Every structure is written in C-alpha cells, then in structure tokens.
Amino acid sequence: MEKYTQFTGIVAPLDRANVDTDLIIPKQFLKSIKRTGFGPNLFDELRYLDEGQPGQDSSQRPLNKEFVLNLPRYKGAQILLARRNFGCGSSREHAPWALTDFGFRTVIAPSFADIFFNNSFKNGLLPIVLSEEIVDQLFNEVAANEGYKLTVDLANQQIVKPDGEKIPFEVDEFRKHCLINGLDDIGLTLQDADAIKIYESKRRQESPWLFDAIK
Amino acid sequence: MAGKTLYDKLWDAHLVKQRDDGTALLYIDRHLLHEVTSPQAFEGLRFAGRKPWRLDANLATPDHNVPTTDRSGPIEDEVSRIQVQTLDDNCDEFGIVEFKMHDLRQGIVHVVGPEQGATLPGMTIVCGDSHTATHGAFGALAHGIGTSEVEHVLATQCLIQKKMKAMLIKVNGKLGAGVTAKDVVLAIIAKIGTAGGTGYAIEFAGDVISSLSMEGRMTICNMAIEAGARAGMVGVDDKTIAYFEGRPYAPKGANWDKAVQYWKTLHSDTDAKFDAVVELNGADIEPQVSWGTSPEMVVAIHETLPDPAAEKDPVKAEGMVRAYQYMGLKPGMKMSDVVPDRVFIGSCTNSRIEDLRAAAAVAKGRKVSSKVKQAMVVPGSGLVKQQAEAEGLHKIFIEAGFEWREPGCSMCLAMNADRLGDGEHCASTSNRNFEGRQGYGGRTHLVSPAMAAAAAVSGHFVDVRSLQEV
Ligand code: SF4
Numbered sequence: 001m002e003k004y005t006q007f008t009g010i011v012a013p014l015d016r017a018n019v020d021t022d023l024i025i026p027k028q029f030l031k032s033i034k035r036t037g038f039g040p041n042l043f044d045e046l047r048y049l050d051e052g053q054p055g056q057d058s059s060q061r062p063l064n065k066e067f068v069l070n071l072p073r074y075k076g077a078q079i080l081l082a083r084r085n086f087g088c089g090s091s092r093e094h095a096p097w098a099l100t101d102f103g104f105r106t107v108i109a110p111s112f113a114d115i116f117f118n119n120s121f122k123n124g125l126l127p128i129v130l131s132e133e134i135v136d137q138l139f140n141e142v143a144a145n146e147g148y149k150l151t152v153d154l155a156n157q158q159i160v161k162p163d164g165e166k167i168p169f170e171v172d173e174f175r176k177h178c179l180i181n182g183l184d185d186i187g188l189t190l191q192d193a194d195a196i197k198i199y200e201s202k203r204r205q206e207s208p209w210l211f212d213a214i215k
Numbered sequence: 216m217a218g219k220t221l222y223d224k225l226w227d228a229h230l231v232k233q234r235d236d237g238t239a240l241l242y243i244d245r246h247l248l249h250e251v252t253s254p255q256a257f258e259g260l261r262f263a264g265r266k267p268w269r270l271d272a273n274l275a276t277p278d279h280n281v282p283t284t285d286r287s288g289p290i291e292d293e294v295s296r297i298q299v300q301t302l303d304d305n306c307d308e309f310g311i312v313e314f315k316m317h318d319l320r321q322g323i324v325h326v327v328g329p330e331q332g333a334t335l336p337g338m339t340i341v342c343g344d345s346h347t348a349t350h351g352a353f354g355a356l357a358h359g360i361g362t363s364e365v366e367h368v369l370a371t372q373c374l375i376q377k378k379m380k381a382m383l384i385k386v387n388g389k390l391g392a393g394v395t396a397k398d399v400v401l402a403i404i405a406k407i408g409t410a411g412g413t414g415y416a417i418e419f420a421g422d423v424i425s426s427l428s429m430e431g432r433m434t435i436c437n438m439a440i441e442a443g444a445r446a447g448m449v450g451v452d453d454k455t456i457a458y459f460e461g462r463p464y465a466p467k468g469a470n471w472d473k474a475v476q477y478w479k480t481l482h483s484d485t486d487a488k489f490d491a492v493v494e495l496n497g498a499d500i501e502p503q504v505s506w507g508t509s510p511e512m513v514v515a516i517h518e519t520l521p522d523p524a525a526e527k528d529p530v531k532a533e534g535m536v537r538a539y540q541y542m543g544l545k546p547g548m549k550m551s552d553v554v555p556d557r558v559f560i561g562s563c564t565n566s567r568i569e570d571l572r573a574a575a576a577v578a579k580g581r582k583v584s585s586k587v588k589q590a591m592v593v594p595g596s597g598l599v600k601q602q603a604e605a606e607g608l609h610k611i612f613i614e615a616g617f618e619w620r621e622p623g624c625s626m627c628l629a630m631n632a633d634r635l636g637d638g639e640h641c642a643s644t645s646n647r648n649f650e651g652r653q654g655y656g657g658r659t660h661l662v663s664p665a666m667a668a669a670a671a672v673s674g675h676f677v678d679v680r681s682l683q684e685v
Contacts, residue, residue, distance in 0.1 A: 016537065017530045018409060018509055022649040027630050031280065031294040033254035033301050035362075051655040054294050083530055085410040088443065089649060091345040092252065093361035114379075114413055114445050115345060119361035172377070174236040185363070186263070189371045192232055192240055196268075196373055199231045199242055207337070209466030209474050210244050214271050214312050214333060 001124050003182035007105060008151040009078025012068055013142045019082060020089035021116065025098040029054050038094055039101030043069065069102075073146045081138055082109040086127075087116025096123040106152050108159075110135050121175045122185065126154060128169045154180060218484025220381045221450050222416045225356035225481075229339045231373055241376045244338040246368050247324045248275035248311070250302035251630070252343030256366035257305040267309055268372040274333045275306050275313040278323045279630045283593050283620035286316060295631060322596025322622040325349040325437065325563040329429075330598055332462025336451045336478040341368055346563050346646065348439040351448035352432035353455055354481040356416070358445040379445065380490040382415040383483075386423035388497040393680035395573065396431030397565060397644065397663035399423060399495075400438040401503035405513040407493055412444030415491065418483060419449050423497035429458045430569040437564045438646050441510040450482030504550045504676055505648045505661040507538035512648070513661070514550065516678045522546040541650055542658050543638065550676040553660070554586050556639035558671040559653070560617075560664050561593030562627035565644035568602050570664040574644075575608040577668035577682055583616035584674030591618040591633070593625040615672065629654045642670040 029041045031054055040058035045051075047069060049062040063070050069077070080099065086109040087095060096119050099107065106126040120127045130138075141161075142148045151160040154176060159167040178185065189196075204211050219227070231240040253275070260266070267273065280295035290296035299316065306313035314320040320327065325346055328334035334350045340357035341347060343365040350357035364374060384407075386399055404411075417439050424432065432449045439447025449455075456475055459465040466474045501515035512535070514520060523535035523546065539545060544553070560566070560574050571594065583590045592612050594600035600622055603609055609619045626633040627645040635641050635657030644667050648659035660676065669679040 017534050020649045022652050026651055027628050030251050030630065031298050033298060035255045045651050088409055089647065091343055091359035091361050093363060111410060111413065113443060115359055115361060122361065122363035174238045185375060186367050186370045189240065189367065189373055189375065195232045196371065209470040212271050213464040214274050
C-alpha cells in the first residue's frame, strides 16, 4: 500500500444519506477478477443515463449532467463529503476500490457502515467522521465557494479549511500507523506467527472437532 | 463481577493476542469462500508468494453467478463464467475443498455452511460476504469481511479486530398465527433503523426467538447487517444441538459428547451487561412489507404508506421523498394496491426447506395471478432442492405456475441472468431493497416466503392470513 501523505484537494458533496454499496458500485462490475479499473463505474447508476455493462468504454456513454461528479466545478475532486451511514450494505471491497480508482483519498461523513469503514483503511482511503453540524456547515461552504478545497493532515489528525480553521478528527492509532507507513496487515500479523501457532495447538487439544473435518 | 455475554465468551475464546493499541488478533475457525470476493485475495497470495495457513478451515462454493436454469452447458455470460472458473482454478491450485457448480452440495454459501456442519456453535466464521451474520444463529461469532481480509484470513488464520459493543434485542411473548421470522426481523429494522446496530454485535433473545426453528433464527441473524450490525447471534439451546446431529462435518462419537458439553455453555449469563437493550412484543408484529429503498422503510401490511412531511428528521424525510420517486409510489397508498410484476422466493434469507414449505402451503391448489409476469422459486442449495422434491413441493409450485430453479443467489442481486426490468415491482424474500439491487430500475419489496406466495397468487400484496384462514 502507498503511504498516506498530507494533501489538499477539491471537495465534492454527495447530499444523500444511506449511500449503499450497490449505489457506489453496481453488482455487474463485481464480476471483474482485478482490483483496479472500477473508477469509471463509481456511482454508475447516478453518473450515466444508461445501464452500464462491464468491459464497456464509459467515455462514450450519455452522462447525467446534473450528477455532482459530472459538474465541471468538482472535476479532480479528492475528497467526498457525504451524509450519515455512508457505505451501508455489502462487504464488497470494490466500493473503496472504485472510490480510490476514481481519485478519492478521503470520505467525510457523520457516520459510516462498519464493513465499509474497515475496508477503506485497507485500501488507502481515509474515512473521517465529523459531527452532523460540522458536516452541514461544510456542505454549505462547498456550495457557496467554487473550487473549495480542504487539507487533510492525517499525522496531526486535522482537516484545515481554506480560512485556516482546523477541524480535529479521531482515528484509531493502529490504522493511522498502517496508513502513514503504507504497511501491509498480513506482514504485521505474521510477525505474531508463533503466538498463532501456540493458540492453535491449544485449540486443537481442547476442541479437536474444529480441525481436519473438511479435506 | 458481571457475567459474560455470549459475544464476550466467543471473543475471549478466540483471542490470540491483545495488542497495546487496542486491536486484537482473533483466531478464525471457519472461512467460507465464493467467487465474487475471493479472486483478488488469491491473486494477492500468489503475488506475495504466500500459502494458506490452514487448508481444512476453508470451504468454497460458487453461488452469486451460477445460472439457475439448465446447467448442462457452460455459463453463457462470459464474465460470470470466468469468475466461477477462477474460483475453481484457485481452489484446485491451493487445495481448498470446493463444492463446484455440478456438485449436489453446491448452493448459497450461507445455506451450505450450516447444512454441512461446516458451521458449528462456538466457532468464529467469516466470509467475504456481509450476510455471514446468518451463521450466528448457531451461537457462533460470524461476520462479513472484505477481500483484503479474505486474503488476511487465508494467509494467517486470524483477523485484526476491535471488540464491538453488545446489543440485546429481546422479542418477548408469542407471535400471532401467520407471522414469521422474516416479519420479526423487518419489524426490528423498522424500529432501530439501518444504522441502529452500527458498531454492535447483536444478540437476539426472548421467547419469540427461542420458539423459532433454526431456519427462522438464521433468517433473523441474516438481516442483522441490514440493521447495521456486522454480527447477529442467538444462544445455544437444545434445538441448536439437535440441528447438527449427523451433519457431515459435525463431530462424531466422543468428540460429539465433548462438543455438546461445551456448546451448552454458549449463552449469555443471566447477569451479563449489554451496552444497549431493545425490546419488542411479539404479539404486536404483523406481516411486513418494505415499500422503499432501504430495509427500514417497512410497513405492516394493513398500514398506509408514511408521509415524509410528518418525518421530523430532514435527512430521513429527504430519503423518503427520493424513495417514493424511485419506487413510483405515493404516501397514503396501501401496499395492497401494488401489483408485483415478478415474485422471487429464494436468497440466503429465505431459501431453506422451511421457507419453501411455508410458500408451498400458500401456493397449494392456487394459481399465480395473470397480472404477475414471472414467479420463481430458487432453493438455497442442491440438498434443499432434493429435500423439497422428495416432499413434492416442486410439484405444488409448478402446478401453481411458479418456476422451479437450480440453487444460487439468483435474483437476490441479479448477477446472473435473473433480474427485474426497469420499473418492475418484485415481491422478494431477499434482504435488500436498494436501488437497482435486483436489476436496473427494479423495485424490490421485501416480504416473508408466505407473503411472497400470497402476493403471487393474489396479483397484489395481501395479508397472507386472509388466505390461511379455514
Ligand atoms: S443470496 Fe443474496 S444476500 Fe445472500 S449471499 Fe447471495 S447475493 Fe448475497
């Protein structure tokens, strides 16, 4: 995973609650066996006027000109501003893959669904929880100011507004450490291989039926 | 010291290491795999030159992309075919047991696990699928994971976790006649909302839950994720234990006795403390139907559809307006005014034998209405299909005008050829009514199997109890 560095990016507002994973990336695109290339189909049903098919050249499709990500002022957005319960629904990691492939590096919302939240960190996408009031205020500021940008400073756990105001946010120590250093979870866990083996042999003794049944 | 919740017990029993940063390494006993969320994980293993930590902890079966019609030829859709083939190839290459498409045991992964005894009480069970919560019905800690975690579990047999909070949902008293597990869970979601369980592991308890069959408990735990909770669970009782006797992967002989002794401890202590408690009265629950595009947008069959103007929360009200637009419905309407273009009985929520029996009981001697374009029954596994056929249920369905299909996820998420047309309404026993879930522009109404069958034969949504009275 790439290291997560401080950046300043355009904010795109997605003003609806309960954005589910089917909306983020519809199921027909889950048939891919790759991790990349989902960006053109992010929010497919909202972005285009026709029904998308996997493998299709999306640049030729009719755009929904009113959808926020199609508005010229949000071109190149790296920060998605959203409402509560973002990412609810399925466990598909294709959702964060599509968001990062599109170019997003962070999603700000009052709350996230658990699995999506967890999947995001594993893919260099930082989900930031802010209060409903602050999110509301950000929606207003984004609407009022074309080219509105925020700086995301993970190391200091703060968002910096154009006027210099700092908004602090919480992030789990371990997840922050992994993001900043671009660490792979598996490598870290395997440093504890001995502890896993000790646990496993104890478990095998206590509950032998959990082993060797399926083969 | 307060007693332990079931979740505490399961957590403690699987703790490999508590780290200083608040995370924990949790051991995973069982890992189920399907074709959609695993290819990139296997690719990752290969790329890093890693091998699965333990082969015998894994079980795979294709379900999302398999056709539910004749399977004698290859899968027609090329992308689906490649994905199923990739699972086959990966399992062969790494040595993981897989029930391939033509295996009688193939089916929806959450139906297959318990059926085979691959799911057992006291286990930690994960799968790259959010409805893994289903397996919690057996007193297990089961939840969905993403593809990175699928790779992590394959490589290390562990997950990095933080303990969730514990919620108790108690459904007291008794259900009325004709009210099923699906109605109970829809009523729960309507009450606490789709984010009500976020951050929690939910334990379902109370007399109503105890009186349910294991199938019914699976239906409830299955939809814990629709209430925002990654894991749902029910404590072990005699029904749980009886369910596993003779299952292929369940313990035998002395191991069985030892296992049963342990399983009997898998319930919350009477003095256990929960972070949140929600109570419902079983007698108040009526047959439910979802009207909108979120599983919390649900009404009892006799209620009129709610008015967004009466909703105090502006974010919610706006969601309702959007849902009405998408669904082509209006506040104040009754669900009995809605004609389902298609009826789908299946999915990991409601495709087990008990579900098919309930639907068949309603379909028996009746005909699918001419207003309904298609009504289909998709069993959850090859073994469920075989059992249903042994009981003659398929004949009842076919005579009534339902299609009798091969097992898989089918129209639950429409990754195979089974899907809704633009604007079509569907009475569906699945679990999600999101926009486009069952097909582009499709309009899903979540109901129980009996309610789905009743809608099929009536040509509109209807209180199934009016068909059940003698
Ligand atoms: S039946 Fe539906 S919800 Fe269940 S695993 Fe298949 S696609 Fe997912």
